[in-house]
Amino acid sequence: MISEKVIIAGFGGQGVMLMGQLLSYTATAKDLNTLWFPSYGPETRGGTANCSITISESNVNSPVISTPDSIIIMNKPSLDKFQPKLKSGGHLFLNTSLVKDVVLREDVNVHNVDANDIAIELGNLKVANMVMLGAYLEVTKVFDAESVLKVLKKKFTGSKASLIEINKEALEAGKKAVL
Amino acid sequence: MSKVLMKGNEAMALAAIKAGCEAFYGYPITPQNELPEYLSKHMPLYNRVFVQAESEIAAINMVYGAAGAGARVLTSSSSPGIALKQEGISYMAGSELPGVIINVMRGGPGLGGIQPSQADYKQITRGGGNGDYYLYSLAPETLQEAVDLIKESFDIADYFRNPVMIAVDGLIGQMMEPVDLDREVPKWDLKPKTWIADGNTKNRKKNVINSLYLDPQDLEDHNMKLKEKYDEMRANHQRYEFINMENAEIVIIAYGSVSRIARSAIEILSEKGIKCGILRPITIFPYPKKAFSKLPLTVKNLLVVEMSTGQMLDDVIISNERGLPISFFGRVGGIVPEVEEIVEKVLEIVGGEKHE
Numbered sequence: 001m002i003s004e005k006v007i008i009a010g011f012g013g014q015g016v017m018l019m020g021q022l023l024s025y026t027a028t029a030k031d032l033n034t035l036w037f038p039s040y041g042p043e044t045r046g047g048t049a050n051c052s053i054t055i056s057e058s059n060v061n062s063p064v065i066s067t068p069d070s071i072i073i074m075n076k077p078s079l080d081k082f083q084p085k086l087k088s089g090g091h092l093f094l095n096t097s098l099v100k101d102v103v104l105r106e107d108v109n110v111h112n113v114d115a116n117d118i119a120i121e122l123g124n125l126k127v128a129n130m131v132m133l134g135a136y137l138e139v140t141k142v143f144d145a146e147s148v149l150k151v152l153k154k155k156f157t158g159s160k161a162s163l164i165e166i167n168k169e170a171l172e173a174g175k176k177a178v179l
Numbered sequence: 180m181s182k183v184l185m186k187g188n189e190a191m192a193l194a195a196i197k198a199g200c201e202a203f204y205g206y207p208i209t210p211q212n213e214l215p216e217y218l219s220k221h222m223p224l225y226n227r228v229f230v231q232a233e234s235e236i237a238a239i240n241m242v243y244g245a246a247g248a249g250a251r252v253l254t255s256s257s258s259p260g261i262a263l264k265q266e267g268i269s270y271m272a273g274s275e276l277p278g279v280i281i282n283v284m285r286g287g288p289g290l291g292g293i294q295p296s297q298a299d300y301k302q303i304t305r306g307g308g309n310g311d312y313y314l315y316s317l318a319p320e321t322l323q324e325a326v327d328l329i330k331e332s333f334d335i336a337d338y339f340r341n342p343v344m345i346a347v348d349g350l351i352g353q354m355m356e357p358v359d360l361d362r363e364v365p366k367w368d369l370k371p372k373t374w375i376a377d378g379n380t381k382n383r384k385k386n387v388i389n390s391l392y393l394d395p396q397d398l399e400d401h402n403m404k405l406k407e408k409y410d411e412m413r414a415n416h417q418r419y420e421f422i423n424m425e426n427a428e429i430v431i432i433a434y435g436s437v438s439r440i441a442r443s444a445i446e447i448l449s450e451k452g453i454k455c456g457i458l459r460p461i462t463i464f465p466y467p468k469k470a471f472s473k474l475p476l477t478v479k480n481l482l483v484v485e486m487s488t489g490q491m492l493d494d495v496i497i498s499n500e501r502g503l504p505i506s507f508f509g510r511v512g513g514i515v516p517e518v519e520e521i522v523e524k525v526l527e528i529v530g531g532e533k534h535e
Contacts, residue, residue: 021184021355024184024355025184027357028182028183028184028357031181031182033357034184034355034356034357035354035355035356036184036354036355036356037350037353037354037355038353038354039294042209042293059442060356060439061439061440061442061443061446062439062440062442062443062444062518063350063354063436063439063440063515064350064440064515064517064518066517066518066519
């Protein structure tokens with residue numbers, strides 16, 4: 001039975017909200033219950049941003065997540081803020097291109113992903129979020145990358161359609177990073 | 180239709196379109212901006228009116244005018260903006276004009292913050308404007324419920340010829356959930372709007388939309404007529420939900436997003452051997468007083484949880500006819516109570532975990 005609570009956190013502009021929305025769109029496509037909730041300040045870029053996503057076969061109650069099963073950390077302030085909240089035995093996905101700090105928790109599974117470096121190698125820094133998402137999907141098996149890509153294809157139409165290929169590569173590269 | 184994943188503000192906007200809302204007047208404010216943004220794009224597609232007014236005060240008076248002309252009309256704002264609209268809302272109630280007002284509440288007082296809050300409870304339920312009036316006020320907890328209630332709210336406003344307030348906190352405006360926009364909602368028995376100021380082309384008796392009654396006797400009669408409506412709301416249209424109430428020893432009273440957090444809390448409490456129920460008001464005016472006489476006799480304690488310093492608490496004190504001990508837990512300023520905090524508070528009241 002699927003029951004996943006994940007918090008994704010980083011700077012505004014890193015695509016944190018989109019990662020979470022993709023998970024919720026995929027859940028909706030699979031007729032699961034889901035809830036996406038954003039938290040950010042009044043800034044358009046910069047500042048810190050995070051979103052909480054619950055995916056469940058039963059009703060989603062609390063919209064806020066106090067003990068996530070997984071956290072995806074895109075920058076240093078987010079590591080400091082969310083590391084203590086992660087469930088014991090949970091998964092911590094760390095963007096090691098930007099966060100050089102050592103994870104202090106010893107009771108969680110840490111997955112280091114050089115997301116920015118991998119994205120730059122692929123030719124577009126902006127897909128660092130998708131690299132992290134690829135890693136997250138590979139480890140947690142919440143959905144397969146193919147289902148997420150299907151949703152992305154529906155969302156990225158017109159001029160954005162050309163971006164699907166690099167997003168696909170990013171998901172794949174993220175998967176390889178944690179194999 | 181299958182469910183679509185939508186942001187709360189956008190889903191509420193689409194629900195209004197589905198309800199036949201013909202005109203929207205508003206002024207931007209966080210955290211409800213996606214609502215007018217969505218309508219600015221979609222209302223013209225349905226050949227309906229969208230106006231971004233020069234201020235909240237202008238917007239609510241445009242609502243007054245459109246309602247007087249017979250249109251199904253909506254405005255939305257967040258706490259400080261709703262405060263600015265109070266004069267217009269009082270005039271609407273006084274002139275018996277229907278209309279729907281969505282308040283996506285944020286922290287206050289003053290400019291406060293932009294994070295979720297329920298601190299407008301008293302302004303909503305006691306009337307923020309002058310005079311003896313009330314708003315039929317609905318407080319949904321999920322996007323599906325928000326959509327369903329908004330679709331019904333235009334009927335309710337027309338039925339009572341009175342504004343209806345949709346009271347949601349910023350969480351509901353900002354979150355995304357799958358919703359079914361085409362679910363059937365109750366239809367109210369509506370009479371033709373023979374009272375509207377629509378140009379009088381058929382040479383009928385003149386219709387006047389007004390809240391000014393200089394003769395005290397006329398004004399008293401008018402007030403008693405309004406009171407009849409509020410009495411009917413109180414007598415026949417209280418709404419609430421009981422959750423896990425059988426054999427409950429303690430009952431959490433919470434509405435909106437907070438009741439969802441309470442739902443998670445009672446699952447944890449159940450594992451700890453505590454029978455905790457929830458009384459969830461769906462109407463905050465009329466307050467579901469009737470629910471209190473239906474609480475099981477096993478209930479020994481009440482706990483009110485709000486995103487305020489204790490505003491609904493007063494209604495619980497008024498409604499608590501069995502004289503049960505009442506405790507309170509609230510977070511304010513945009514901080515949302517956590518599940519564990521509620522669990523801890525309940526354990527403190529009932530005296531710890533029970534393992535038999």
